[in-house]
Amino acid sequence: MSQNSIAVDPVSSVQTKMKREVASASRTDRIPDSARVTSVTHWTGSLFSFKVERPASLRFRSGEFVMLGLMGDPNPKTGKSNPLLRAYSIASPAWEEELEFYSIKVPDGPLTSKLQHLSPGDSIILRPRPVGTLILDALLPGKRLWLLATGTGIAPFASVIRDPETYEKFDSVVLMHTCREVKELEYGKQLVAEVMEHEFLAEIVTDRLIYYPSTTREVSRNQGRITDSLSSSSFYKSLHVDPLNAESDRCMICGSLGFNEDIQALLQDKGLVEGSGNDPGTYVVEKAFVE
Ligand code: A2P
DSSP states (O other), rough: OOOHHHOOOSSHHHHHHHHHHHHTTOOOTSSSEEEEEOOOOOOEEEEEEEEEOOTOOOOOTTTTTEEEEEEEOTTTTOOOOEEEEEEEEEEEEOOOOEEEEEEETTTTTHHHHHHTTTOOOEEEEEEEEEEEESSGGGOOOOOOEEEEEEEEHHHHHHHHHOOOOHHHHHHHHEEEESSSSGGHHHHHHHHHHHHHHHHHHHHTTTEEEEEEEOOOOOOOSSSOOOHHHHHHHHHHHHHHHHOEEEEEEEEEEEEEEEHEEEEEEHHHTTTOBOOOSSSSSSEEEEEOOOO
16 A cells, blocks of 8 residues: 555544654655655566656766665654665666666565655655766776676666667677566566667667566576576577677676676686776676665
8 A cells, every 4th residue: 555545545543643654754854865756666566666856966877876765663762763774776877857766675674665655745865975886987898788687686777778878888788687587577678668769769779789588487588597598608699699708798797696696706707807996897796785
């Protein structure tokens, strides 16, 4: 049930009490760094995305994250609440007027169990200091960029694939996204479809952006883990691309801890080295943040 649907139905004292509690939980306007929610989309029972108004002063590089959240429950003794903040990759491109975020709903997660009930008009706390390693500046020049994501790890790449600078720096971009089930791929599928039809981006990305969604626990067109695909010659043949190599390929990784470790081992075997903003390399990595 959304917070708004509680708020407009004050028929019982219980609901009125809930209404007050919800109102107090989302009353972040008095806090500096608040941002107003403009839309919320629920993709599955456990995945949602939302957009907020972009603070006028907020500048970021595609692939970076910010800390965002809500006020936590008041301390029963003092009545005081503290901000409950988590790192969230900015999924929108730097030229967009709004900021977009893509999130999992962690069962009993302190923040996402509240955040999933956001409605347009609510406010969240958004610390306007973007940081992160999944940035183009952390990669040495190359020809092809691989964006390797599992689950909500696609969020920073939703920004990177919509940034014209990505295509100035690389001839082609391969976005690989693996989830357990087909429905979890929907956010990425719609994102890529929009990019392909976008009035300015379409021309830039045509024949240069390759999208490879796959599932591991449900039958779909592409099946299997990214690590297995990248180790298989038939994968490259089916995409009509050259195998990944350290000379001309650059990679960005964002997924679960296990995925990040395994894919780094695979890339290091092929001769790629980790980079950072201060010391660019041939791949960069960031954890998809969950509670
Ligand atoms: P699998 O279903 O074979 O575990 P999760 O929801 O656990 O974060 O997983 C999201 C996706 O990432 C799933 O498709 C999962 O595949 C895949 N995955 C998880 N761990 C790894 C790993 N170490 N290497 C490659 N893929 C992984």
